[in-house]
Amino acid sequence: MAGAMTAIPQAEVKKRANIEVLRTLEQEKEVVFDTQNLNLWYGEKHALRDINLDIHEEEVTAIIGPSGCGKSTYLKTLNRMVELVPSVRTTGVIQYKGKSIFDKSLRVEELRTQVGMVFQKPNPFPKSIYENIAYGPKIHGIRNKMILDEIVEKSLRGAYIWDEVKDRLHDNAYGLSGGQQQRLCIARCLAIEPDVILMDEPTSALDPKSTLKVEELIRELKKDYAIVIVTHNMQQASRISDRTAFFLDGEVVEYDRTDVIFNEPTDQRTEDYINGRFG
Amino acid sequence: MRTNNEPVHVQELISKKKQSKNLFLKFEKAIPIILFLIASVSVFTTIGIIYTLFSETIEFFKQVSVVEFFTGTVLKPLSQDPKFGVLPLIMGTLTSTVIAMLVAAPIGLMTAIYLSEFASERIRKTFKPLLEILAGIPTIVYGFFAFTFVTPLLKHVIPGLETTNILSPGIVMGIMIIPMIASLSEDAMSSVPNAMREGALALGATKLEVATRVVIPAAFSGIVASFVLAISRAIGETMIVTIASGSSKNFTFDLTQSMQTMTAYIVEVTGGDAPAGSTIYYSLYAVAMTLFVFTLLMNLFARYVARKFKEEY
Ligand SMILES: Nc1ncnc2c1ncn2[C@@H]1O[C@H](COP(=O)(O)OP(=O)(O)OP(=O)(O)O)[C@@H](O)[C@H]1O
Ligand SMILES: [Mg+2]
Secondary structure: OHHHHOOOOHHHHHHHHHHHHHHHHHHOOOEEEEEEEEEEEEOOEEEEEEEEEEEEOOOEEEEEOOOOOOHHHHHHHHOOHHHHOOOEEEEEEEEEOOEEOOOOOOOHHHHHHHEEEEOOOOOOOOOEHHHHHHHHHHHOOOOOHHHHHHHHHHHHHHOOOHHHHOOOOOOEHHHOOHHHHHHHHHHHHHOOOOOEEEEEOOOOOOOHHHHHHHHHHHHHHOOOOEEEEEOOOHHHHHHHOOEEEEEEOOEEEEEEEHHHHHHOOOOHHHHHHHOOOOO | OOOOOOOOOHHHHHHHHHHHHHHHHHHHHHHHHHHHHHHHHHHHHHHHHHHHHHHHHHHHHHHOOHHHHHHOOOEEOOOOOOEEOOHHHHHHHHHHHHHHHHHHHHHHHHHHHHHHHHOOHHHHHHHHHHHHHHHOOOHHHHHHHHHHHHHHHHHHHOOOOOOOOOHHHHHHHHHHHHHHHHHHHHHHHHOOOHHHHHHHHOOOOOHHHHHHHHHHHHOHHHHHHHHHHHHHHHHHOOHHHHHHHOOOOOOOOOOOOOOOOHHHHHHHHHHOOOOOOOHHHHHHHHHHHHHHHHHHHHHHHHHHHHHHHOOOO
């Protein structure tokens, strides 16, 4: 953006900057995740390079980029799931609500309780629909049957799947269709009322109709949650996200408001990728 | 190696081969039948065994009443006035099996949890073969171990312990079946897809919660299967109890005393020379039949449990 401004007279720049500041003050939502100079290696493989990104409250942040560019890796770094790979090493800072997520005093379970995740392939537990939703609250010590019933209903309603499953709550979750399973997984994530929901290509295994349902759901959810979504689907990113980050080879090439990224990207590579002229 | 540079015609080559293949094709047709016959061997053997057991057991019950056999608490096959109550033997078998499972089930399961959920790849890779070696030690070695090592050791703790007793072989039998439970349960647990673990971890579950609330339930039928195999193995175990528990046919709950199991009785009687056709001789079959029914019931029960609690995915 700075590059585009050089041709403009100095006074004009100042004025614009002021307006920018004002706009920021009234519009900019609070930052939940603040990533600074994040680097990540899988053994020798340098998978993330100097990532700087802010994730905002009540917004949908889309992460796009060609296969293997590090989108999933970045997403999994945010709730530290990436550490399940033994060879992983990270440097840099990620602050969650002003506190480093790598801080020794922060329990990783605590972080994951507040930062939920929905996976690419629906992965319900081999239990009943009810038990799938109740699992999270139960491990966090909620035992009261009546409260659990309420949480289950609320979460299933929140994921717009209640009407489809309310008569079969005690059937095995694997009897549901793929799209229903994915919404069940979203409901499972909602049940512990996280602040942030990370979604890794949540609709890639779904048919167009289920995809639209999930997208609708995401738009609904952002009223209460910060959502980060990895997607290969450009239309999807432009439809549902407020901001978009374009990743390439482990780097963030461009990060801006979605309309800017899709309409007037600064970097040629972003434009090429969005228009399908790329990898 | 081909020397001339003519192009290869695959279809031609195939049809050439096919002509020489006709005989082979006939053989191929016969293969399912041959394999069926081979597979039948084990079925027929089983039927044969059951038939023998049955017919000889019937002979036995012509001489001793069913009621006396199954309710009698006294077993004195060699006395002037022989008594053929099987309960002391059942007691011996059950007691030693229960002791063995009390030792093996928790240790085996915890080992499996450790190996499948906590251990690093390297530890798992060295530990598992080790377990399998342990499972291959001949039982006579375990028997010897029970008699010469565990019993004297236990005597320090329990002064009243007899030289031959049921406690020591029970414990050693437990040690013997730990690898079986650990290894089979570990197999069942590692085959639970990682996606399920990740799903739970992402909800803020600890590794232990993942193990106990996701992995074990999902692997439950496999774990039950490992327990059943272990119990069957304990029920059928012969050498350890023969060596370390002696041959007193006590009907008691006192673990410090010598007790005889069904298997050990069979060893004792076959080892002495019971004349064919005598009551003692037939009693072998009756006891063997009882043993057989025991393991059968065990297996049926396990199937039921495994099916009832199976989590489909
Ligand atoms: N467990 C791992 N061990 C080693 N390298 C890995 C591992 N996971 C990912 N990588 C490497 O890190 C890079 C980034 O992978 P990542 O899964 O984040 O890509 P992605 O952008 O999500 O791709 P896709 O769109 O195909 O899902 C890739 O080059 C990949 O090969
Ligand atoms: Mg990915």
